[in-house]
Amino acid sequence: DFQRALLEVPPRLGANSEELEVLFRNGIVPYGSSFDAIMMTLRRFVQQVRVSDRTPLLSVLLEGAPSTGKTAIAASLGVQSEFPFVRVVSADAMVGFSETAKCAAILKAFQDSSRSPLSVIVLDDLERLIDYSPIGPRFSNTVVQTLLVLLKKPPTSPDKRLLVIGTTSVAAHLEDLQLVQGFNVMLTVPQLTGPEEIKTVLREVVTSLSQKEMDDITSAISQPIGIKQLLMVTEMARQGEETVSTDRFLECLHICGF
Amino acid sequence: DFQRALLEVPPRLGANSEELEVLFRNGIVPYGSSFDAIMMTLRRFVQQVRVSDRTPLLSVLLEGAPSTGKTAIAASLGVQSEFPFVRVVSADAMVGFSETAKCAAILKAFQDSSRSPLSVIVLDDLERLIDYSPIGPRFSNTVVQTLLVLLKKPPTSPDKRLLVIGTTSVAAHLEDLQLVQGFNVMLTVPQLTGPEEIKTVLREVVTSLSQKEMDDITSAISQPIGIKQLLMVTEMARQGEETVSTDRFLECLHICGF
Amino acid sequence: DFQRALLEVPPRLGANSEELEVLFRNGIVPYGSSFDAIMMTLRRFVQQVRVSDRTPLLSVLLEGAPSTGKTAIAASLGVQSEFPFVRVVSADAMVGFSETAKCAAILKAFQDSSRSPLSVIVLDDLERLIDYSPIGPRFSNTVVQTLLVLLKKPPTSPDKRLLVIGTTSVAAHLEDLQLVQGFNVMLTVPQLTGPEEIKTVLREVVTSLSQKEMDDITSAISQPIGIKQLLMVTEMARQGEETVSTDRFLECLHICGF
Amino acid sequence: DFQRALLEVPPRLGANSEELEVLFRNGIVPYGSSFDAIMMTLRRFVQQVRVSDRTPLLSVLLEGAPSTGKTAIAASLGVQSEFPFVRVVSADAMVGFSETAKCAAILKAFQDSSRSPLSVIVLDDLERLIDYSPIGPRFSNTVVQTLLVLLKKPPTSPDKRLLVIGTTSVAAHLEDLQLVQGFNVMLTVPQLTGPEEIKTVLREVVTSLSQKEMDDITSAISQPIGIKQLLMVTEMARQGEETVSTDRFLECLHICGF
Amino acid sequence: DFQRALLEVPPRLGANSEELEVLFRNGIVPYGSSFDAIMMTLRRFVQQVRVSDRTPLLSVLLEGAPSTGKTAIAASLGVQSEFPFVRVVSADAMVGFSETAKCAAILKAFQDSSRSPLSVIVLDDLERLIDYSPIGPRFSNTVVQTLLVLLKKPPTSPDKRLLVIGTTSVAAHLEDLQLVQGFNVMLTVPQLTGPEEIKTVLREVVTSLSQKEMDDITSAISQPIGIKQLLMVTEMARQGEETVSTDRFLECLHICGF
Amino acid sequence: DFQRALLEVPPRLGANSEELEVLFRNGIVPYGSSFDAIMMTLRRFVQQVRVSDRTPLLSVLLEGAPSTGKTAIAASLGVQSEFPFVRVVSADAMVGFSETAKCAAILKAFQDSSRSPLSVIVLDDLERLIDYSPIGPRFSNTVVQTLLVLLKKPPTSPDKRLLVIGTTSVAAHLEDLQLVQGFNVMLTVPQLTGPEEIKTVLREVVTSLSQKEMDDITSAISQPIGIKQLLMVTEMARQGEETVSTDRFLECLHICGF
Numbered sequence A, B, C, D, E, F: 001d002f003q004r005a006l007l008e009v010p011p012r013l014g015a016n017s018e019e020l021e022v023l024f025r026n027g028i029v030p031y032g033s034s035f036d037a038i039m040m041t042l043r044r045f046v047q048q049v050r051v052s053d054r055t056p057l058l059s060v061l062l063e064g065a066p067s068t069g070k071t072a073i074a075a076s077l078g079v080q081s082e083f084p085f086v087r088v089v090s091a092d093a094m095v096g097f098s099e100t101a102k103c104a105a106i107l108k109a110f111q112d113s114s115r116s117p118l119s120v121i122v123l124d125d126l127e128r129l130i131d132y133s134p135i136g137p138r139f140s141n142t143v144v145q146t147l148l149v150l151l152k153k154p155p156t157s158p159d160k161r162l163l164v165i166g167t168t169s170v171a172a173h174l175e176d177l178q179l180v181q182g183f184n185v186m187l188t189v190p191q192l193t194g195p196e197e198i199k200t201v202l203r204e205v206v207t208s209l210s211q212k213e214m215d216d217i218t219s220a221i222s223q224p225i226g227i228k229q230l231l232m233v234t235e236m237a238r239q240g241e242e243t244v245s246t247d248r249f250l251e252c253l254h255i256c257g258f
């Protein structure tokens, strides 16, 4: 059954850049030093995979609150790496799959990667790949075990190298499942903190805001906020106008639960 | 199996207005300002979907006590939007379906919507779509995961836009399942509160009530009441006569558990 | 699978009176005012279904201790209604059915009813239809969800009307399952209370009892008793003789757990 | 599947006496008044079934500690009744059956009984029929529900009568499952209590015991003991000799856990 | 399915002595009086089965700590009995079997035994036959029920006799499952206790030990030890040499967890 | 089904050395006396299996913190033993297998080993072979039972010998499952402790470190560390340069969670 499932997944050599770029459709705004630090560490891992003989397999887990940009960072790193094989494994493409079919699709990505000397595999939204629900909790143990095995198994042929990047917003739960421990390294993608980071992002997406308006908006955002959420609120507040009024912005913040 | 289930669901381009109008067969009575506020917010979302480039997918959850008119509001908004594709995904049409078949039917609605530039999908009564039972609790994790994935996945082609409206009367439970968090925004549909709102509704359905009778009835309704319940009690009290006696009305209130 | 199950259930247009009358084979003794009140309320619902345009679907749950006559009342109301379609959905006819087959049979009853302008469906012994066991508790969530959906779905065509009557002796458990809330109204069928109600029943089934014997028997029944139980004890005490001795009656009460 | 299972069970008209007699291969010793009382009550039920028009179905549960003779009593009553159809439904004949096949076999017994005007069905060792295990607890809910339905369903044709006798040594557990409540009456089969009852039994199976030996043995049995156990210990103590020494008897009592 | 499984198990008439002797490959050392008592009781049961008419089925459970020699005792008794049919039912031969196939194999042993006038069936390592795991606990209820039924069902034909011997090292757990209660008698196989028992065993397997060395070794064994464990430690300490040094022996005891 | 699964696993005579050597690709550094002690005990077991007649089956469990070198030790012992059959049973080769297929593959290894007079089977990462998850906990009881049976079953033919080596980093959990008890002996593979052990390893992999740098690094490692982790951190710190700066090393230690 599993063998059949395996055969039914068509072979494919990584993804082309367009498919990846859709995952950071609103660009990557370098909003501050915490963001820079993460990108730098990630680029070093890419380099280590490229050169080290002793570590043919390296795995990094990007964890962080929802909407902090984890998927976008992973995808953009894939593009930057310029590795011949970059594949995003995502629950999107597996809606309604059986556990067996999911395992087959995941395994296939790893097998396909073995045709390329250098590969990146993004395991996006691990909680969805394993069908995680906090009630129970429930999850597909079959997929969890498959991931645990694959994260520990270096490419079979000695001249192949693989970087695995996982993303999740429920790292604490994945730790209970020993999945976090399956990764060599875990990095936390932060929320936007402080007025400066928020202003840097706003400046990129709304051209017309005065310094005063900026100040009013940022001082209204008392909690940390994810970059994707900030973009959503801004868009809601904009709605067809070029400018964004502070009042409308605050109202939208409120509707979105802030 | 899932593939086959998927094929067995016939493709269809949204719903025609009649199918939607049956969901608000007793009309939409604008009973007060809380109702107006919800409708206005919802219309803005329709507008945002129509115009914003950055938010091709927007999702709203309508939650509220049973019988408050959630389904009617969602369906009437679908009609008002005048989007070419409006589909109500409801457990009605899935009685006895396997989990796999339910996922297939839900996925199909999203796939079908991708043929229209502008679409509304109503996920009516989420608790029934996921087979939720508070004992256990039990639910179809397969359907829950499918919904979580679909709520996060924007239309693949850049010129398609989608508004998803969910309805539920057990929002607290769906929050435990992380389903609430899968929606961009949650709005609460209120019960009728205060004599004015109740009178506004009564005036629409019973023509013959004197001001005195109105006062007697509304003063008897001490708890908040859902609009669908008020209509049911009125109908019970009427029963063939044109007028409704206050005594009979109070008796029916009592039988219905008030 | 479900589709096939659905096809295998033969279509039938309601039940004929004989099939219904077997459910109150010992007649309906109007034992007192609480009984009269229930019958009157039920007859009003029949009337409302017959005439109201706004409530094409009405549902009533008859709950009460075991042996209080719930099934007999529902069946006799079906006969009295003179609706062209009266169907009793009972676990009797589904022994050994899979959950899927049970759902199909239940759905079929509702589909069949849609060919009649006026219909009554009795969902007898809901705890058996859903395979309820208090240990766990266990139940068929598939059947529960099917019932919840069907109880909320009015006949599709506007000129059809449907009255659904459920019966149960474990209403508290069904409430935990939200099944009680699925009905528009719940009525409690009482046990026989007080010597007068008991005597009214005894007079119907034993012709030869003296006033003194009646008094002795009724004063021995300190707890409330269901009408079916009273009939069983009487029958046990009778056993071939035309008369029933008080002593033998008390002994049988004791054996039956009173 | 169930339909097929049903067909595979061959129809049979009750059991012949030999098959029943094997269930009381060591005879029925009338060991005292508690035993007489039970047999008398049971014979009255046989009589009621034979004559009463209002109670076409009567059900009795024989409960009691292990080895008290429940199966033997039920089987011997079946023989005494002289009803044309007497069937013992036992887990013996269902080793390795699926739940569905068990239900089919049980249902078949009830269906077969409907060809006879008067029938006895013995549901022997209900805990085994329902695969009961106290760890969990686990049980076949499918079989439990089947039994609950069949215990409540009178023979369909008005000239058929049926007596159902269940046996169990875990009545408290069956009560939790509502199975006890499914029977009209429950009777407790007692253990042997007091020296007189024990001596009555010993006299039947060992001819050579002196009054002194009898007294020694009975005074050593401080706890109540089931009749089957007493017979087993006696047999162990005998072992080839015609007489039974008191010492050996006490040793065997000890080995058997007394 | 079960029927097919049943057919697939080839019929066999018991085991030949060689197959049994492998189960006590290191002989049976009569290490002391507790051992003698057990063997004597067991031989009496063999005799009872051979002669008693009233107990065609007798069942004994050998329980005891791991490695105490339960399997060896059961197998050697089988050989000593000289019954024409002796079968060891063991999980060894059922690796990877489904629950159904296990039941079929067990039932087959009982059915096969019915061709012999006198039979011994050893149910070895009951915890493995029922797939017992203390976590949960989990176990195959299907196999447990099958065993409970078979332990209570005498050979159908009156001239057949059967002795069933079970072995287990988790009697307390089997008691929770009511399996212990399914046996007529339970006997405890002890660990080696006291220097004399240990010396008796050592003398059998190591020829060269001086009295001094014996004393050193036995005084080092403070806890009771199973006979199989003592043999294992001795073998580890020997390793190619004819003699065993005390130091090496103590080291091996330590490695083995003493 | 299991039979088919069994057939589908191709027979193979052990592994060749290359396949094993990949499991200790970074060599085996004899880092200190605790390591030497383990290797010596293991070599003695190899010798015992080679010569003892009474212990045809010997099993050892290597347990220890993650990354301590358990797999490498087991594989290198396999090579050193020079037994004709050495097989590593690993979850790597069973990704997506059903429980049944896993059992078949494991059983196959044991069956294949029976063709060789002397065999080593490594059960690598037992937690993965049994699909263990601490949440629940969940595990494949079928595989656990298979392992328990195989660990207790000596080679059938008297001239065959087998050494089984298990590895795990969750021995406490396996003890709850009684799997630890299934092995004759358990040995703990230690983490690197103390500066000397760490320096011994560093000297092997980085040629250019000064004594001062060594001291700085070892004094920064306050907790015990697994040898595989030390190698990973070193490799991360190296990244293309021949030398490793102390600062960079400490940073990498931090990123890896020390």
Ligand SMILES: Nc1ncnc2c1ncn2[C@@H]1O[C@H](COP(=O)(O)OP(=O)(O)OP(=O)(O)O)[C@@H](O)[C@H]1O
Pocket: A023, A024, A025, A026, A027, A028, A029, A030, A031, A035, A065, A066, A067, A068, A069, A070, A071, A072, A073, A125, A167, A169, A227, A228, A231
């Ligand atoms: N510095 C940045 N880092 C990440 N994303 C950025 C950045 N600047 C802009 N973006 C935009 O923000 C969005 C981040 O969304 P993304 O889906 O990656 O978030 P996420 O953390 O994966 O969310 P979720 O928790 O829902 O999975 C993208 O549209 C991306 O183009």
Ligand SMILES: Nc1ncnc2c1ncn2[C@@H]1O[C@H](COP(=O)(O)OP(=O)(O)OP(=O)(O)O)[C@@H](O)[C@H]1O
Pocket: B023, B024, B025, B026, B027, B028, B029, B030, B031, B035, B065, B066, B067, B068, B069, B070, B071, B072, B073, B125, B167, B169, B227, B228, B231
């Ligand atoms: N202002 C209003 N808002 C909503 N419904 C209204 C309004 N005025 C009248 N109605 C009528 O009230 C009824 C509302 O029923 P509806 O099924 O939408 O309630 P609901 O909240 O979805 O109930 P449930 O909790 O059972 O799903 C409809 O028949 C509709 O025509």
Ligand SMILES: Nc1ncnc2c1ncn2[C@@H]1O[C@H](COP(=O)(O)OP(=O)(O)OP(=O)(O)O)[C@@H](O)[C@H]1O
Pocket: C023, C024, C025, C026, C027, C028, C029, C030, C031, C035, C065, C066, C067, C068, C069, C070, C071, C072, C073, C125, C167, C169, C227, C228, C231
């Ligand atoms: N007034 C009455 N109401 C109901 N039943 C009556 C009445 N008078 C006589 N009966 C007789 O009493 C019996 C009631 O049995 P019925 O099966 O309806 O009880 P029930 O409450 O459904 O029992 P259960 O709890 O077992 O389902 C029937 O035989 C019916 O003929």
Ligand SMILES: Nc1ncnc2c1ncn2[C@@H]1O[C@H](COP(=O)(O)OP(=O)(O)OP(=O)(O)O)[C@@H](O)[C@H]1O
Pocket: D023, D024, D025, D026, D027, D028, D029, D030, D031, D035, D065, D066, D067, D068, D069, D070, D071, D072, D073, D125, D167, D169, D227, D228, D231
């Ligand atoms: N008065 C008696 N009542 C019942 N059994 C008797 C009596 N006298 C002798 N016997 C014998 O005692 C044995 C009773 O065994 P039986 O199997 O009926 O007990 P049980 O209660 O069904 O046991 P279990 O709890 O194991 O099902 C039979 O062999 C029967 O012949």
Ligand SMILES: Nc1ncnc2c1ncn2[C@@H]1O[C@H](COP(=O)(O)OP(=O)(O)OP(=O)(O)O)[C@@H](O)[C@H]1O
Pocket: E023, E024, E025, E026, E027, E028, E029, E030, E031, E035, E065, E066, E067, E068, E069, E070, E071, E072, E073, E125, E167, E169, E227, E228, E231
């Ligand atoms: N007196 C004895 N009783 C039992 N076994 C003995 C005795 N003397 C020597 N032996 C040997 O000891 C070993 C006992 O092993 P056996 O497998 O029977 O133990 P066990 O209790 O069944 O173990 P486990 O708990 O693992 O099932 C056998 O090899 C047997 O030959």
Ligand SMILES: Nc1ncnc2c1ncn2[C@@H]1O[C@H](COP(=O)(O)OP(=O)(O)OP(=O)(O)O)[C@@H](O)[C@H]1O
Pocket: F023, F024, F025, F026, F027, F028, F029, F030, F031, F035, F065, F066, F067, F068, F069, F070, F071, F072, F073, F125, F167, F169, F227, F228, F231
């Ligand atoms: N003395 C040693 N013992 C073990 N491994 C060593 C030793 N010296 C160097 N190594 C290297 O260290 C690594 C140990 O990794 P290995 O996979 O065996 O660890 P492990 O304990 O099995 O890890 P895990 O807990 O992830 O299963 C191997 O690459 C091996 O070549």
Ligand SMILES: [Mg+2]
Pocket: A070, A071, A072, A125, A167
């Ligand atoms: Mg993401």
Ligand SMILES: [Mg+2]
Pocket: B070, B071, B072, B124, B125, B167
């Ligand atoms: Mg609704």
Ligand SMILES: [Mg+2]
Pocket: C070, C071, C072, C124, C125, C167
């Ligand atoms: Mg009823």
Ligand SMILES: [Mg+2]
Pocket: D070, D071, D072, D124, D125, D167
């Ligand atoms: Mg019995």
Ligand SMILES: [Mg+2]
Pocket: E070, E071, E072, E124, E125, E167
């Ligand atoms: Mg054993």
Ligand SMILES: [Mg+2]
Pocket: F070, F071, F072, F124, F125, F167
């Ligand atoms: Mg390892």
